[in-house]
Amino acid sequence: MTDAAQIDDHMPEDHVPDRSKMSVSDEVAIQIDNMNKWYGEFHVLRDINLTVNRGERIVICGPSGSGKSTLIRCINRLEEHQKGDIVVNDVELNSDLKNIDKIRAEVGMVFQHFNLFPHLTILENCTLAPIWVRKTPKKEAEADAMQMLERVKIPEQAHKFPGQLSGGQQQRVAIARSLCMKPRIMLFDEPTSALDPEMIKEVLDTMIGLAEEGMTMLVVTHEMGFARMVANRVIFMDEGQIVEQNEPEEFFNNPKSDRTKLFLSQILGH
Amino acid sequence: MSSDTSISYVASGQIPPSPPPAATTGVMGWMRENLFDGWMNSVLTIVSIAAIVLIVPPIIDWAFLRGVWNAGSLSECREIVAAAHGEGVRGACWAVINERFNQFLFGFYPTHLYWRPILAFVLMFVALAPVLFTQVPRFMLWFSLIYPVVAFLLIWGGMGLEPVESAKLGGFMLALIIGTTGIVASLPIGILLALGRQSSMFFIKTICVIFIEFIRGVPLITLLFVASVLLNYFLPPGTEFDLILRVCIMVTLFSSAYMAEVIRGGLAALPQGQYEAADALGLNYWKSTRLIIMPQALKVSIPGIVNSFIGLFKDTTLVSVIGLLDPVGLLNPIRADSNWNGILWELYLFVALFFFIFCFGMSRYSMYLERKLKTDR
Numbered sequence: 001m002t003d004a005a006q007i008d009d010h011m012p013e014d015h016v017p018d019r020s021k022m023s024v025s026d027e028v029a030i031q032i033d034n035m036n037k038w039y040g041e042f043h044v045l046r047d048i049n050l051t052v053n054r055g056e057r058i059v060i061c062g063p064s065g066s067g068k069s070t071l072i073r074c075i076n077r078l079e080e081h082q083k084g085d086i087v088v089n090d091v092e093l094n095s096d097l098k099n100i101d102k103i104r105a106e107v108g109m110v111f112q113h114f115n116l117f118p119h120l121t122i123l124e125n126c127t128l129a130p131i132w133v134r135k136t137p138k139k140e141a142e143a144d145a146m147q148m149l150e151r152v153k154i155p156e157q158a159h160k161f162p163g164q165l166s167g168g169q170q171q172r173v174a175i176a177r178s179l180c181m182k183p184r185i186m187l188f189d190e191p192t193s194a195l196d197p198e199m200i201k202e203v204l205d206t207m208i209g210l211a212e213e214g215m216t217m218l219v220v221t222h223e224m225g226f227a228r229m230v231a232n233r234v235i236f237m238d239e240g241q242i243v244e245q246n247e248p249e250e251f252f253n254n255p256k257s258d259r260t261k262l263f264l265s266q267i268l269g270h
Numbered sequence: 271m272s273s274d275t276s277i278s279y280v281a282s283g284q285i286p287p288s289p290p291p292a293a294t295t296g297v298m299g300w301m302r303e304n305l306f307d308g309w310m311n312s313v314l315t316i317v318s319i320a321a322i323v324l325i326v327p328p329i330i331d332w333a334f335l336r337g338v339w340n341a342g343s344l345s346e347c348r349e350i351v352a353a354a355h356g357e358g359v360r361g362a363c364w365a366v367i368n369e370r371f372n373q374f375l376f377g378f379y380p381t382h383l384y385w386r387p388i389l390a391f392v393l394m395f396v397a398l399a400p401v402l403f404t405q406v407p408r409f410m411l412w413f414s415l416i417y418p419v420v421a422f423l424l425i426w427g428g429m430g431l432e433p434v435e436s437a438k439l440g441g442f443m444l445a446l447i448i449g450t451t452g453i454v455a456s457l458p459i460g461i462l463l464a465l466g467r468q469s470s471m472f473f474i475k476t477i478c479v480i481f482i483e484f485i486r487g488v489p490l491i492t493l494l495f496v497a498s499v500l501l502n503y504f505l506p507p508g509t510e511f512d513l514i515l516r517v518c519i520m521v522t523l524f525s526s527a528y529m530a531e532v533i534r535g536g537l538a539a540l541p542q543g544q545y546e547a548a549d550a551l552g553l554n555y556w557k558s559t560r561l562i563i564m565p566q567a568l569k570v571s572i573p574g575i576v577n578s579f580i581g582l583f584k585d586t587t588l589v590s591v592i593g594l595l596d597p598v599g600l601l602n603p604i605r606a607d608s609n610w611n612g613i614l615w616e617l618y619l620f621v622a623l624f625f626f627i628f629c630f631g632m633s634r635y636s637m638y639l640e641r642k643l644k645t646d647r
Contacts, residue, residue, distance in 0.1 A: 078546050097554075105552035115547035119565050119645055128561060129551035161645035181551060 108178030168199025336361030377440015440595030460529025536571030
């Protein structure tokens with residue numbers, strides 16, 4: 001039922017992901033044990049257990065309201081979990097502000113709506129955190145930022161403001177902004193959901209490049225083509241819990257749970 | 271037949287761009303669109319022009335062509351107008367402004383020390399320049415920082431300068447002292463109150479809410495009476511606590527409560543994503559507030575902030591009620607003078623002109639700032 005040609009229509013044709021460049025190490029990057037979270041009375045995340053090794057590319061999918069965004073937002077403390085443990089880069093995530101800042105500086109995040117700072121130029125967006133958090137000298141931060149902007153292929157936009165860029169360009173700037181902090185882990189929260197089809201390609205292309213460089217990535221997305229060709233693990237969530245996880249090939253061709261089957265038929269069937 | 275009803279269509283080529291029709295551009299286009307767009311608009315335009323023709327020339331006649339600039343009293347003014355333009359014709363008697371000009375500017379400040387408030391006034395613009403215009407070199411901000419001390423010494427004396435007591439201060443100088451103090455001090459206090467009101471810390475939040483709601487719920491004039499009368503009862507006997515200082519504090523507190531609400535509106539206009547992006551990059555609370563949140567919130571709030579500033583500046587005239595001789599407070603003693611008894615229009619117009627110049631200036635500056643900070647195109 002899952003014909004590859006049918007599902008990867010947003011994948012860039014000229015950039016076939018090279019899996020041989022993506023290697024997973026034994027080192028643990030993120031360790032989540034029995035994590036639970038409630039919004040008031042509502043139990044959004046239930047007994048989440050997840051170990052992410054360095055170099056893994058994990059795609060998290062599931063129907064809306066399943067808690068997938070909340071899960072990755074717990075990893076950099078945009079959301080607070082009430083029970084269980086999260087350890088990121090060997091730092092325990094608790095209410096200690098120092099630990100939170102340490103983790104946030106090491107974990108980059110890309111949002112659905114880009115969240116660039118509209119009052120700063122593209123270059124300033126990229127240099128702000130290195131200068132104020134990492135205390136990088138301005139010159140050096142600017143040189144780094146230009147390098148990152150070259151990498152996402154928009155150095156010529158450096159002195160424009162976010163409002164003057166297209167959605168795809170803004171999202172690539174958002175990726176560059178995160179990369180300027182030299183993160184060891186990148187979180188993507190539906191990075192292509194707000195984009196037009198032709199812009200999805202350029203963002204996915206950038207993300208494939210990151211994967212090929214060995215970045216540890218957690219990606220919440222509905223881009224099943226990306227999941228199939230880049231991820232080493234696909235996680236399906238529903239109603240606040242991890243329902244199924246597997247290697248992409250197995251996940252798409254041979255889903256075990258009924259809920260996964262239903263979800264896949266809905267998302268891939270049309 | 272079949273080709274007529276077919277829905278199939280292919281463009282035969284790219285249509286080259288052409289200029290818009292001449293009647294829709296230029297002066298003619300503008301007039302057609304804005305003045306004579308339909309019969310209703312045309313009638314309104316004609317009525318408006320007629321009203322302007324009817325009203326403006328007589329005012330100009332009265333104020334300028336028949337205005338008298340030099341005379342010793344109102345009756346002398348009237349004689350001069352009657353002699354020049356005939357019996358029963360009215361003309362403005364600006365002579366009163368001419369005679370009392372120094373009093374309007376300085377109140378009862380010692381004449382030989384006029385240079386000091388004048389210098390303070392000029393230096394005020396030097397101090398404001400780097401704050402208002404980013405083109406001015408940044409090191410000038412140091413002067414802006416020490417300016418309040420400089421201005422205080424110049425106006426009240428001290429450190430070798432001949433002291434002048436507060437009771438002698440008055441006129442536009444007093445309005446400017448209270449107005450600028452209130453404006454400059456209320457913005458930072460307002461920012462802190464707005465942040466406090468959004469704080470997740472219960473006590474800070476409660477204190478800010480109570481302060482804002484209390485101050486906003488009380489008329490300014492009440493606060494001024496508190497400053498002038500009641501405060502003396504609460505302070506230990508013998509404390510000399512300058513009345514103008516007390517008034518400045520009250521005006522500042524009053525306007526900072528309004529400022530806080532205006533800025534809170536700006537904060538509320540920011541998408542949650544901005545806070546999240548700042549957090550995700552590892553910026554702590556104060557850094558993200560200073561670098562990300564406040565620049566955007568203040569930009570959104572500019573019209574409201576300047577609105578409060580203008581309101582505050584004009585509210586300084588209320589101090590005349592507690593006996594301070596601001597421009598409005600000076601009007602009664604002038605009108606009580608037998609020479610000028612009965613004069614009205616000229617005095618109020620002059621005071622109005624002064625306030626208009628400053629308020630209009632603030633308004634224009636805010637529009638300039640909004641244009642400058644526009645980054646979305």
